[in-house]
Amino acid sequence: MTTSSPAPGCPAPSCPAPGVRIRDLTVVYKTPVGELPAVSGVDLTLTPGTITGVVGESGSGKSTLALSLLNAVQPPGRIKSGTVEIDGLGDVVKLGGEQLRQTRGRKVGYVFQAAQNSLNPLKTIGKQLLDLGRSHEVDDLRALVRDAKDLLARMGMDGARVLDSHQHELSGGMRQRVGIMLALVLNAQVVVLDEPTTALDMITQATILRIIREVHEERALTTLVITHDVGAVAEVADDLAVMYGGRVVEHGRITEVLGAPRHPYTQGLIRAIPRLSGDISLARALPGRPPTLGTLPAAGCVFRERCDKRMEICETVEPQSVTLDGRTVACHAAGRPLPLVKRKEYA
Amino acid sequence: MTRSRGGAVARRVAGHLIRGLVMVWVVATISFVIIREIPGNPVQGQYESLIQKGMSPEQAERATAVLYGFLPTGSLWDQYTGYLGSLLHFDLGRSLSTPGVEVTTLIGHAARWTVLPVLAGTLLSFLLGVTMGVYAAIKRSGKLGDLLALSGSLLHGVPVYVIGLLLTAIFTTLWPILPSGGPVDVEFVPGLNPGYVGSLLQHAVLPVVTYTLASYGGWILAMKSNVVAVLGDDFILAAELRGLKRGIVFRYLARNAILPLFTILALSIGMLFGGSIFIEEIFNYPGLGLLLVNSISSRDYALMGGTFLVITVGIIVANIAADLLYTAIDPRVRSGGSA
Numbered sequence A: 001m002t003t004s005s006p007a008p009g010c011p012a013p014s015c016p017a018p019g020v021r022i023r024d025l026t027v028v029y030k031t032p033v034g035e036l037p038a039v040s041g042v043d044l045t046l047t048p049g050t051i052t053g054v055v056g057e058s059g060s061g062k063s064t065l066a067l068s069l070l071n072a073v074q075p076p077g078r079i080k081s082g083t084v085e086i087d088g089l090g091d092v093v094k095l096g097g098e099q100l101r102q103t104r105g106r107k108v109g110y111v112f113q114a115a116q117n118s119l120n121p122l123k124t125i126g127k128q129l130l131d132l133g134r135s136h137e138v139d140d141l142r143a144l145v146r147d148a149k150d151l152l153a154r155m156g157m158d159g160a161r162v163l164d165s166h167q168h169e170l171s172g173g174m175r176q177r178v179g180i181m182l183a184l185v186l187n188a189q190v191v192v193l194d195e196p197t198t199a200l201d202m203i204t205q206a207t208i209l210r211i212i213r214e215v216h217e218e219r220a221l222t223t224l225v226i227t228h229d230v231g232a233v234a235e236v237a238d239d240l241a242v243m244y245g246g247r248v249v250e251h252g253r254i255t256e257v258l259g260a261p262r263h264p265y266t267q268g269l270i271r272a273i274p275r276l277s278g279d280i281s282l283a284r285a286l287p288g289r290p291p292t293l294g295t296l297p298a299a300g301c302v303f304r305e306r307c308d309k310r311m312e313i314c315e316t317v318e319p320q321s322v323t324l325d326g327r328t329v330a331c332h333a334a335g336r337p338l339p340l341v342k343r344k345e346y347a
Numbered sequence B: 001m002t003r004s005r006g007g008a009v010a011r012r013v014a015g016h017l018i019r020g021l022v023m024v025w026v027v028a029t030i031s032f033v034i035i036r037e038i039p040g041n042p043v044q045g046q047y048e049s050l051i052q053k054g055m056s057p058e059q060a061e062r063a064t065a066v067l068y069g070f071l072p073t074g075s076l077w078d079q080y081t082g083y084l085g086s087l088l089h090f091d092l093g094r095s096l097s098t099p100g101v102e103v104t105t106l107i108g109h110a111a112r113w114t115v116l117p118v119l120a121g122t123l124l125s126f127l128l129g130v131t132m133g134v135y136a137a138i139k140r141s142g143k144l145g146d147l148l149a150l151s152g153s154l155l156h157g158v159p160v161y162v163i164g165l166l167l168t169a170i171f172t173t174l175w176p177i178l179p180s181g182g183p184v185d186v187e188f189v190p191g192l193n194p195g196y197v198g199s200l201l202q203h204a205v206l207p208v209v210t211y212t213l214a215s216y217g218g219w220i221l222a223m224k225s226n227v228v229a230v231l232g233d234d235f236i237l238a239a240e241l242r243g244l245k246r247g248i249v250f251r252y253l254a255r256n257a258i259l260p261l262f263t264i265l266a267l268s269i270g271m272l273f274g275g276s277i278f279i280e281e282i283f284n285y286p287g288l289g290l291l292l293v294n295s296i297s298s299r300d301y302a303l304m305g306g307t308f309l310v311i312t313v314g315i316i317v318a319n320i321a322a323d324l325l326y327t328a329i330d331p332r333v334r335s336g337g338s339a
């Protein structure tokens, strides 16, 4: 397909992709023992026009971070401090009411983690698409429907039939692709995808990620793809952020992060995946279990319990993020030469 | 796809009709057995008393058959098939307490005094309960929400006759602004004149309000819990994340929360029909409930069986209507799919 954008958002290449700057973001959830941070003092910059992958075990705060980009953290959670600056929108943490609503969907497209359940069971997909168009004052609804069908066709579905269907007539994977279509169809310039391919088989998963990459390039988007599967994003992302216990512990160009991981957690994650470590016999699961809100240590490094480079200082002092050559790492032991397993080339 | 949907609807209706007919048959059989087997068999009694009054056996037999819809003599099977046969012709026999009048005529007169108030009460309580239920759910962490939910719980727990008695005490004795009973004041000429219609409406207020309050509590509680459940559903959050207008998100929420209520609509109508027995007696309202009560106290068995049968049919019809309504708005049922 060629881009026949009816342009509710901003069609490429006339306007440049927006940058996203998250600064010192802390998001807390209210629990019986008080407010506990699911995201702690996160700094993360999404370079305009890039795809940033976010990986980390379940519970590391990826979805909470993603929701913050839309100022949509749900109670009992709230953004306690920090800013999320998006070019052209300002600090979304300060947005509210009608302004925030218009931003959602139109300026920032979002694929919900449970995208299989993101549809109204009582309405056809087509009607929900029209609701979306009307909510964002799209004048040419026919063009919107045409674009939706194009996107669905690219993802391997019969667009007309899908638009005519109710949710219960579609499989989990089809619903997930409908969720992706709804996030892309308004030409939002920032797109956030929270585990967009979990309900898909390996081959469809690869196809969908490739299509996301294509659309991203055609429209000059700034994209955030969240996954707990490092292998899945390795093919599509430009940058990679690794989250652990509500912190971004490592962030940089994906080839560099995967090629020469500096944080012990990143190293452990990569070692755990045969297709990245290169040799099945060398694949080793990360020992221990990821922390939950309640088990996060109050002081020191959050990863130290599972860390093979643990030092005395890790017990008491939280490592600060240090940026060197475009790579950010938060580890007392980083910077020292680390033994590495044999690996594939990513360049 | 459209054809398979039509087929699914037809199958549901057929299923309902079959179940309904079976129920009617069961109720008819039960009332036959009651009339026939009740101590001092009324059919036999009637037959004998007519003969004592000097009728010939043939005359007495015919007169009794007219009264009850089946022959007083003959085998049980003949009596039973005779009874079912006259049912098929909508012949429910004749009343004993209002001599000579057909049971169907009496029921026809009484039905309007029950059906209209029950439907009005159902509609009012549904609208009121659903609206208040949404408020109670949205304001559930505030005083107003608590108050609304409390009003629902209280009314839900109070038996319908207590509500009726309380309303009579308040509005006809303590603060007498409404008539205490009967369907209409006798001084007006029946017809479409303001005096008569006004009097009709005035007399209908208390019964309708009683029906309304009797089921309002159930609606508000059910709607509140449905709204709270749907609010927690992923698709509502997803709709907000897509920036859908508040009004649209609200419609998504309301439609999904109301839908399950239609499954209990029939139940509620049935309950109100049952409640009419108490309500019509309290307000001396000449509907089916009062007819049933009077037929029992005057041992008018043909009338009793007939009224009972008609109330049963009413509940069955309400069930079918509610189910069709549900089918019309839930696409998952409409397509006969496994949702």
Ligand SMILES: Nc1ncnc2c1ncn2[C@@H]1O[C@H](COP(=O)(O)OP(=O)(O)O)[C@@H](O)[C@H]1O
Residues within 6 Å of the ligand: A029, A030, A031, A038, A056, A057, A058, A059, A060, A061, A062, A063, A064, A065, A075, A076, A077, A291, A292, A293
């Ligand atoms: N509604 C909530 N109430 C309390 N804690 C929550 C809630 N949602 C998420 N959390 C906690 O916040 C942490 C981060 O969750 P999440 O952002 O969903 O992580 P991820 O997407 O990486 O799996 C987890 O420990 C999770 O238990």
Ligand SMILES: [Mg+2]
Residues within 6 Å of the ligand: A062, A063, A064, A113
């Ligand atoms: Mg998540």
